[in-house]
Amino acid sequence: MLSRRIIPCLDVRDGQVVKGVRFRDHVAMGGIVDLALRYRDEGADELVFYDITASPEGRSVDRGWVEKVARVIDIPFCVAGGIRSVDEARAVLHAGADKVSVNSPALERPELVDELAAAFGVQCVVVGVDSLRDADGEWRVRQYTGDPSKTRALPRRTLDWVIEAQRRGAGEIVLNCMGSDGVRRGYDLAQLEVVRAVCQVPLIASGGAGTPEHFRDAFAEADVDGALAASVFHSGVIAIPALKHYLQAQGVQVRISLLRMD
Amino acid sequence: MSVVLVDAGGTNIGSVRYALQRLGADAALTSDAAAIRAADKVILPGVGAAGPGMARLRELGLVELMRSLTQPVLGVCLGMQLLCAHSEEGDTECLGLIPAKVRRFAEHPGLRVPHMGWNGLSVQHEHPLLAGLDEGEQAYFVHSYAVPVGEWTLATAEHGEAFSAMVARGNFHGMQFHPERSAAVGAKLLKNFLEL
Secondary structure, eight states: OBOOEEEEEEEEETTEEEEEETTEEEEEEEEHHHHHHHHHHHTOSOEEEEETTTTTTTOOOOOHHHHHHHHHOOSOEEEESSOOSHHHHHHHHHTTOSEEEEOHHHHHOTHHHHHHHHHHOGGGEEEEEEEEEOTTSOEEEEEOTTSTTTOEEEEEEHHHHHHHHHHHTOSEEEEEETTTTTSOSOOOHHHHHHHHHHOOSOEEEESOOOSHHHHHHHHHTTOOSEEEESHHHHTSSSOHHHHHHHHHHTTOOOOOOOOOOO | OOEEEEOOSOSOHHHHHHHHHHTTOOOEEEOOHHHHHHOSEEEEOOOSOHHHHHHHHHHTTOHHHHHHOOSOEEEETHHHHHTEEEETTTTEEOOOSEEEEEEEOOOOTTOOSSEEEEEEOEEOSOOGGGTTOOTTOEEEEEESEEOOOSTTEEEEEEESEEEEEEEEETTEEEESSOGGGSHHHHHHHHHHHHTO
16 A cells, blocks of 8 residues: 655755745755655655745756766655756656656747657656635736745635646646645645545645644645655754654555664 | 667667666666677666557667576566566567566456555565565566466565566576666665676
8 A cells, every 4th residue: 555655845946945934934954865865764764855946037947966966875866946848857767866856848839748748758757836716716826936036926726736737647646735835834725625626646745744643634635745855854843753654653554764874 | 787778769768877877886888799699798777658668679689699698697677578478558569578568457446557666575486586575675666567467476465456566587587667766775776686
């Protein structure tokens, strides 16, 4: 039986891991490789690296660190940030990433998802969706969220985009619920449940984790496959081993390995 | 000891190579028949589809060579599927070293395909490849096609139904999961392979 995945998210800017509140006001958290190793040792199931400035600045992700991470890390990791072509994705995958995640460039040109799936298989293609509820009660997607001055609200409904992305070849969806991000009041369960109902590929919850109960709710109520979080892990508010033991006690299937290499 | 990685064009080759380096084995990436035949251990990695994978082996003239190898061989992920007789994926004739037919996961409501994530390994047969592996330890899988359970199965995992997570027949071995991405469990199993 598949385990539910705990996924620390490392927002990368200028070679450092940073974290902001509601996608703003970023502060440095530490070096990329150091944090990646720390999370691997603590039992993270997967890592996601977002080059948060790549997309708004119109450049691709800086790849030097991808290979450094791939050399030392023995859990899967996904790289996101301004990947806008098959060639750029190939470079990141060849540097050792297991998956690439596309967000703003896929909104600019949805065919990118088809092209990536055809080139590498759907298992390598993650579509990140930044979503916010508008005044009319509808969830819609946001673009270029790495830079608040460039963030754009699109007319595209989140549900429509999730369905289209799967049809085009997304092998996994990461739903960033911007309204709950960074404030640690829990994942947006209402939105996750609605998206889950139309999502046949793995769905990863993102935005809002503050307590172990929030993770349990996302798994038990919204039936997500993985839960992504950043600040609660970076700051040490939640330790991954304790979180996994809590989830196991709550009846959530998780990975707790007893094996140590001699 | 010499280890070679058969360059069949997958994208996870770098990761497998780094995993071997972490275990102190420097594996050459090669499609050269003489180098493969001379190696002590041969690893066939691979991400992608069965059809292009076999086409690439054929192009490189490696099909008969792979079949004739007598040293320990390990197929990883698609590499394990290529060791089998046939794959439903693109209706592809494979190497025929494991007499199994690779099938797509059956569609069930609520069963997500690709099977992507950490899943428990259940040991079916004693084998040196499994040394030190306790029941329920997990490995990282990413695949939509699977090898059914049969006499070749060393360990199973379950996704809707049980399937082969590890196989062996003679000197040919396979891991459906990615040992290079399966933390200490994967490192242990790769180490076991290097010590066969």
